[in-house]
Structure formats: structure tokens, C-alpha cells
Amino acid sequence: MEHQLLCCEVESIRRAYQDANLLNDRVLQTMLKAEDNYLPSANYFKCVQKDIVPYMRRIVATWMLEVCEEQKCEEEVFPLAMNYLDRFLSVEPTKKSRLQLLGATCMFLASKMKETIPLTAEKLCIYTDNSIRPSELLQMELLTLNKLKWDLASVTPHDFIEHFLSKLPIHQETKQILRKHAQTFVALCATDVKFIASPPSMVAAGSVAAAVQGLHLKSTDSILSSQNLTDFLSQVIKSDPDCLRACQEQIESLLESSLRQAQQQSHGASTDTKAAGDEADLSCTPTDVRDVNI
Amino acid sequence: MSDVRLSNGSPPLERMEARVSDFPKPSACRVLFGMPNHEELQRELSERLREIEEAKSDKWNFDFAAHRPLPPGRYKWEPVDDAPEFYGGPRCTPADSRPADAAAENGVDVNGHGGSVQESAGARPPEHISEGQTDCKERATSQKRKRASADCSSQKKRSRNSSDEVIRNPVVPHSVENTPRKSSPKTQT
DSSP: OHHHHHHHHHHSOOOOOOOGGGSSHHHHHHHHHHGGGGOOOTTHHHHTOSSOOHHHHHHHHHHHHHHHHHTTOOTTHHHHHHHHHHHHHHHSOOOGGGHHHHHHHHHHHHHHHHOSSOOOHHHHHHHTTTOSOHHHHHHHHHHHHHHTTTOOOOOOHHHHHHHHHHHSOOOHHHHHHHHHHHHHHHHHHHHSGGGTTSOHHHHHHHHHHHHHHHTTOGGGOGGGSHHHHHHHHHHHTTOOHHHHHHHHHHHHHHHHHHHHHHHHHHHSOOOOOHHHHHHHHHHSSOSSGGGOOO | OTTOOSOOSOTTTOOOTTSSSOOOOGGGOOOSSOOOOHHHHHHHHHHHHHHHHHHHHHHHTEETTTTEEOSSSSOOOOOOSOOOGGGGSGGGOOGGGHHHHHHHHHTOOGGGOOSTTHHHHHTSOOOOOOTTSTTHHHHHHHHHHHHTTSOOGGGGGSOSHHHHHHHHSOOOOBTTBOOOOTHHHHHHO
């Protein structure tokens, strides 16, 4: 008995089962209300930042995603870290040369929030090629916390995905693939500036809809037809169906362009220099998603 | 069974090996926007943190570094005798506030306390609020009016609800328990 237990504990992180009691409507309503409190401002590049422009956010986001993937972080860590980053940048003019430090700090915080074994300051510094020091990271952590008013319990799209899936008439197996794809879309959205001010529920609904579409699940049940699903999900998140449809389309085109980019890069010389690696990582998941068996 | 250890207890600076992952890929370790100037960065960070410290000090008229109340201000700091033990640990009680601790142990009423924060207490009617306690809400409410006359001039610079509520409340934590929590003011409204 004891041996068995030890074995399990050494091998992997133990986690609790999903609590089905949390998938009820009361929780969902509360999250829908709460999510607005954590939205970054849509136009901080214009109104707050002088040194930082959108493409830099993409660079730092791509790097952060790569680190999170390499470190096998929980799926929510990356979107949560991006939420912290955007919220910080919404209130604090920041120099370009501090952006990577901020990114690392946000991963540090998000990892502590969500993981049993969080990322260490040292490890994150290694990922900056030791261009920042752990002591700096810890100070930046304090500064970030203050700017975020110590409120780190942001609602993320991940919180909604499970709710949506529980409402769809699909098999457990399909659900897993669907979840995986939707989570990948969520991560993709977090790298793109267009989604900064989109409510997490919207990103989650759009991602689930795009995943259903991509997996061609719609034929099995009428509720999964594109039209019905969008209507249904928009009701669930109390939003306009057209908004949701627009969001879904945006996700699909983002997916398409990042796939194209990845393909181009993999055709090119495979000296996997910086950008190439990430984009490939990003989109190694779904595309013509049916073929992908995760 | 007792060997269960998911974390060694000090996540920020140690335990690199426990992570279930390989060594960082060299390609992922990169400088994105040039090498930062460490001296400048250090200076900036210290400066920013000092600003935060000062803002907090001003807000609570309390010197958090020295664990000492600062005389003029919105809040009057007094020791309480019924703070939860958690707040009374050694790290929260620097040498100069021991008297408060001692008094607390004697079970003297807060109003009668002598302590390092006495000077600030002398100027105004005594109040006691022990935050972080479950019963603090009622007491906080009962104390509300006493502080109503306090200068709320700086309200304008505060952010909305919670801080306003804090102002209306006499927040009187003291040296043994200087972790004012928003919970008590918040729950009133």
C-alpha cells in the first residue's frame, strides 16, 4: 500500500478530480459577472505605453508560451500570465527593455497561482538567457503585485471551457480532444493583441465553437451545427450571437495565419532560430484538426 | 505516507530539480529586447518599490519598516489584546513593541493599554478594532462614527469603494497585528 502510494507521488503531480458541483449555473453566472473586473484596457498601446508597440507583445507572448510549454506548465498558466501582463501594461508605462522581465514575472506569479510545483525564479531567469537576475525578478514581482492590486484571481477562458463542454451532448473521448483544441485556441488568442479586451467567456466560447467546427463534429447532433452552437453559446455567455460569430471567425483566421507561418518556416532552412521554433510549437496542434490526434 | 512532499516549502528560489521537465532548450533561452542595464534596472525597481512603500505609509500613517505608527494621520493605532495568535508571531513584534504584547497577555482592556503607540492614542478617544477576527465586523461598525470626523481630504486620490470604506473606518491595528485587512470594512456595505 505504502509502496504504491509512493510510486504515484514520485511519478507525477497528484491532482484532484474535477468537481462536478462546480459546473452549475450559479458558478457560471458568478464568473460571467467577475470576468469584467479583470479585463485589461483595450487600447493601452495608445493611451498608456510610449515605448511598447503591439508586435513586441507578440514577441514576449511567443516566448512565454514557449517557456510554459517547455516547462509543461498547466494550461491556464500562460493565459493567466498574459492577463497579468496586459493588466500591468494597462496602468503602467513600461520600457521595452523591461518587457521580458515583466513577462517572466507574470509567468512566475501565474505559475504560483495555478501549480502545485511552481516555476522557480532561477529557472525563469535561465530562460531569459540570464539577462535578468532572480533578485530583480522578485522585486518586479512585488511591483507587479502592487499594480495588480494584489488581485491575481483573474477569470480566464479556461474556467469557462469546462462549463461549455458539460453542456454539449458529446462523448467523453470527443470531449477530451475538443478540450485540448479549445485550450490551444485560447493560448493562441492570448498571443494576439486583437483579443486583449475580449471577455474570457467570449474567447472560450469562440474557441469551443471553432474546435467543434474544426473537428467536424456538427453532423452528429443538430445542436452542434455551426448556427445552433453559436446561438446556444451566445445565450450561455449572454452575448450577441453576431459578436460570438465574429470572435470565432477571428480565431479561425488567426489559426490559419499562424499555421501558414509555421509551414513556411518549416519549409525554410530548419535552423530553428527563435521565431520558427515558437510558431511551430504554437501550431503543432490543430489545423485541419481532424488529422491531429492529440 | 508522511513522505508526501509536493513542494519543499520555498518555491521562489529553490527546487529546480523537482520540475518534471528537461533542461531548458537553448533556443528558448533568449534575450528578447537587448541586455538590460542592471544598475539602472536596480535603481528603478528600488525607486518604484520605495514609492509604493511611501504611499502605503502615507495611506495608513504607519511606518511598516519600523513597525511604528506615524503621528499625524487618518488612523490612530492602538494595541489590541485579542488579536489572533497568528498575528502575534515574533516576526510581527519588533523589540520596541513588546510592551503591547505584554499588555495583551495580561488581558488588559485595549483602551487602557500602554504601549509604544500610546502617543498617537492619547490624542483621540480610544478605539479598538481588531481586524482579522471574525467578530470584528460589528465592532468596526460601532466604531464607524467615531472616525467620521477624521480628515478624508485625500479621498479623492483613492480608488473607489474599498478604500473609501476603509477611510470611514477607524482602522486600528497595532504593532502585534499589523496586517490590516480589507475584509472588515468591505463586509459592512
